[in-house]
């Protein structure tokens with residue numbers, strides 16, 4: 125039996141030159157709209173021969189720097205600026221973006237845990253399937269811009285898969301990382317927290333390169349975090365070869381490679397109030413006090429002290445004081461200067 129085609133209709137011609145705007149129409153039959161669809165905005169800009177680059181934000185709806193920077197790009201870039209094709213999805217999980225929530229309010233779906241998706245599944249699974257089956261085969265390079273969302277705050281960090289064994293592939297990956305030029309690059313030594321269900325996995329499986337970035341978080345943006353996202357995107361477009369204009373004026377930072385594994389996450393083991401004892405960018409040692417959990421329901425009980433499980437640099441912290449057992453409080457990365465040597 126032939127594989128089920130996506131039911132999502134794309135307003136724009138993904139192979140046409142010029143600048144097009146429109147929507148991915150995701151069929152959604154509900155009480156107030158029996159034959160309705162969910163409008164996921166898409167912008168394509170194409171000119172001459174060159175790579176196809178997919179830029180994504182709103183994979184999680186409460187992560188805003190990428191949304192703002194991609195809307196800016198979508199308005200600004202003209203076909204003459206390019207040699208190749210840009211596909212821009214600034215609000216890929218549109219229901220989550222409209223709700224300012226990590227997951228879709230319609231089906232509870234976390235898009236970045238749904239790939240490769242399902243053509244006949246929930247709305248979130250249908251979005252993942254469209255990307256996997258329609259976009260991924262066309263895409264040479266993809267950058268998926270995240271932040272910590274509501275429950276985590278990051279300094280700007282690029283996320284990378286493990287260094288490839290093949291020397292040429294490793295050098296290529298390193299070249300992209302250095303061109304993107306965020307101050308830190310977190311290199312996952314295992315499968316990471318998504319278990320391979322993320323957007324980048326389907327891009328790489330189809331032969332493309334893919335990175336994700338974590339810029340800011342805590343359900344807000346700052347002048348610095350938006351500027352970081354915009355500058356990163358300009359450097360990235362130059363590095364892919366799709367940008368034929370003047371190179372980005374903001375130089376890349378010399379990135380610091382950090383290794384990340386399961387032991388680099390610190391979790392609350394009791395419900396209470398989280399008092400951090402370290403901040404983003406701090407260098408910490410294994411066993412060093414990381415947090416106090418206080419108990420407002422039993423104020424005379426001494427707070428529980430938690431320690432960092434592994435030495436490293438703090439890359440993200442929970443910005444919300446209230447916590448329950450299982451909430452991630454800190455993520456660290458261990459310096460790994462020769463990760464791509």
Ligand SMILES: [Zn+2]
Nearest residue numbers: 184187270271
């Ligand atoms: Zn995210």
